Amino acid sequence: MRIPALVFLSAVLAFTPNFAAAQPAKVTLTPAIVYAGAPELIRVHVPGARSIDGEWLGRKIAFFAKDGDWFALAGVDVEAPIGPSTLHVIVRTANGSEDLSRSVPILQAHYRTGTLTVAPKFVEPPAEAQARIKAESEFKEKVFSTSAERPLWQGDFHAPVTAEATDSFGTRRMFNGKLASVHKGADFRAGVGTPVHAGNSGVVVIARPLYFEGNCVVIDHGLGLYTLYMHFSRIDVKEGQRVKSGDPLGLSGATGRVTGPHLHWAVRWQNAYLDPIKLLKMDLSEIP
Structure with a gap:
């Protein structure tokens, strides 16, 4: 008995494994839904890849x-444009x-809009502070222009203090009635003298007092992070000191532009500021 060709083809397709569905996506982002201000883990699966060039929103990956x-x-920076973007990946x-x-x-x-009152010198710095602010700006720009050429972080990131974090990242802040900036970090309710620990391993590239930041520590985790x-x-x-995740960095306080004692913790990647609380929720335990 001859089986009609259409019936035969249907039977073959029904019992043929769906190899295309079984293949993992070549480029995946985690989380899959991307919000402004969110950190993202990008994974590229191409057997035999020798190198990868990447770029996203004008930033090299x-x-x-x-x-x-x-x-x-x-x-994606907290102030990134909303809408479609192109993630460029060349393998x-x-x-x-x-x-x-x-x-x-x-x-x-x-994000919310918040109103704060601080010392007037932190809203409209006096003339005698301008030279210091300019020098510190140039110093920070130089520091952030170079980063370790390999990842120095290992596994998950951890909160720097055992204290509650406020919902402050991304808040449009009014200082003394004037819109000053978007808040680009998370504030932890840490009293003066609370031990502060490294969120992950890396190299200390800033450990000094700064005009707006107060006594400040910055850790380079490699590859612009x-x-x-x-x-x-x-x-x-x-x-220049190497630190591991959890190593003590110092004690929290109320130096710089503050309304009271707390720890401001920020995450910066290629000049983009990312939500630290979202980074804490990412599972990086298997990487690198």
Whole structure:
């Protein structure tokens, strides 16, 4: 008996494994839904890849290899434009290059507007402070222009203090009635003298008093990723010192532009400021 061709083809398809569905996506983002201000883990799965070039919203992405895949810990700045964006990914193999660029929609995160009162000198700095502020700005720009060429962080990031974090990231802040900036970090309710610890391993690149930040520590985690700790009452590390996750950095305080004692903790990647609380919730335990 002859089986009609259409019936035969249907039977074959029904019992043929769906190899396309079984193949992992070549480029994945975690979290899959991207909000302004969110950190993102980018994974590229291309067997035999020798190198990867990446760029997103004008920022270069540096990938590193791990167990046959390539990863980058990146993100979208809190003030990034809302709407479609293009994540550029070019993979180079022994046989040439492959363009894996994809469109990534960026959604609006809803942030509050807060009003604070601080010393007038931190809203309109006096003339005698201008030279210091300019010098510190140039110093910070130089520090952030170079980063370790490999990831120095290991595993998950951890909160720098055992204290409650306020819902302050992304808040549009009015200082003394004037819109000053968008709050680009998380504030922890830490009293003066609370021990502050490194959120992950890296190298201390700033450990000194600054005009707005007060006593400040910055750690380079490699590939353009930094964590910033502000308003210390005492700094216990030195610039150039290597630290591990959980190492003591100093004691929290109320130095710089503050309304009271707390720890300001920020995450910076390639000049983009990311939500530290979202970074704490990311599972990075298997990477690198």
